[in-house]
Amino acid sequence: QKEVEQDPGPLSVPEGAIVSLNCTYSNSAFQYFMWYRQYSRKGPELLMYTYSSGNKEDGRFTAQVDKSSKYISLFIRDSQPSDSATYLCAMTLGGSYIPTFGRGTSLIVHP
Amino acid sequence: SAVISQKPSRDICQRGTSLTIQCQVDSQVTMMFWYRQQPGQSLTLIATANQGSEATYESGFVIDKFPISRPNLTFSTLTVSNMSPEDSSIYLCSVGGQGWTGELFFGEGSRLTVL
Numbered sequence: 418q419k420e421v422e423q424d425p426g427p428l429s430v431p432e433g434a435i436v437s438l439n440c441t442y443s444n445s446a447f448q449y450f451m452w453y454r455q456y457s458r459k460g461p462e463l464l465m466y467t468y469s470s471g472n473k474e475d476g477r478f479t480a481q482v483d484k485s486s487k488y489i490s491l492f493i494r495d496s497q498p499s500d501s502a503t504y505l506c507a508m509t510l511g512g513s514y515i516p517t518f519g520r521g522t523s524l525i526v527h528p
Numbered sequence: 529s530a531v532i533s534q535k536p537s538r539d540i541c542q543r544g545t546s547l548t549i550q551c552q553v554d555s556q557v558t559m560m561f562w563y564r565q566q567p568g569q570s571l572t573l574i575a576t577a578n579q580g581s582e583a584t585y586e587s588g589f590v591i592d593k594f595p596i597s598r599p600n601l602t603f604s605t606l607t608v609s610n611m612s613p614e615d616s617s618i619y620l621c622s623v624g625g626q627g628w629t630g631e632l633f634f635g636e637g638s639r640l641t642v643l
Contacts, residue, residue: 425568451631460532460620460634461571505571514559514624516632518571 420444423506423519432528436493440506440519443487447508450482451516452491455503464504465491496526530555530623532635540641546609549638551621556601561622561632562594571620577604611642 423440430436438452449468453461465480467473467489473480479492489508493500503523507516531554541547551560562574574594575583583596597605608615618637625631 419570421570423570458636458639460622460636461632462634463631466631507571515561515573515576520568520570 420517421506421508421519424522425520427523427525429525429527430496432496432498432526434496434526436491436496436500436524436526438491438493438504438506438522438524440489441487442489442508442517444510444517445484445487446510447517448511449509449516450480450489451507451509452478452480453505453507453518455505455521457502461505493524496524498526498528500524501526529625530557530633532621532623532633534621534635534638536638537636538639538641540643541611542643543612545611546607547611547640548605548607549619549621551604551606551635553602553623557623558601559624560598560604561624562596562604562606563620563622563634565618565620565637567617574606574619608640611640613642616640616642 421442452465454464455461467480470482470484477494481490503521505521506519509516533552535550560577563571573586574589575585577583577596577598579598579601595607618639620637621635622632
């Protein structure tokens with residue numbers, strides 16, 4: 418079993434839809450949780466960063482962490498074609514600089 | 529934030545040859561990271577490069593195959609040696625943000641195809 422599981426998709430949705438992207442993990446020692454967005458032929462860029470269980474909102478994006486279930490989610494409201502990208506979850510142990518990444522989920526938002 | 533430039537952006541190489549990827553950062557950083565991203569796979573850390581010391585390699589990666597140089601605080605190179613088709617991948621250079629927040633800044637990657 419991989420430490421971080423993420424469905425690669427692709428996930429195809431119409432413009433305006435609410436998107437839910439998810440990751441599960443096996444190591445309960447993970448403390449910091451991140452979502453990166455990667456456009457085609459570009460490097461990943463950090464979207465959201467959370468530490469504790471619960472929700473964190475930033476514009477149309479909401480990151481949710483459930484440490485008891487070892488489950489994290491990224492919600493995108495009012496999705497736009499410009500949101501089409503691969504979304505990678507990542508998490509780190511306390512005191513570590515090195516995140517463990519999921520495989521990434523390919524999201525396609527069609528007009 | 530950090531701006532990272534990688535060269536080459538892509539290349540097609542012959543089996544058995546070696547290729548060196550360059551990474552230039554617009555600010556001085558202590559640690560630089562080299563990642564591999566294979567199709568359908570997660571980002572995999574190859575090694576951490578600190579200026580003035582030997583790189584630290586992750587399990588499954590060895591210096592003979594992926595020699596790394598780090599001559600100063602803004603520059604690093606990764607060489608992929610004696611390439612085989614299995615080395616076809618995207619190689620990414622990365623640095624951490626100011627103060628540990630878990631944020632990594634990535635270059636745009638170098639896409640290698642080995643024939």
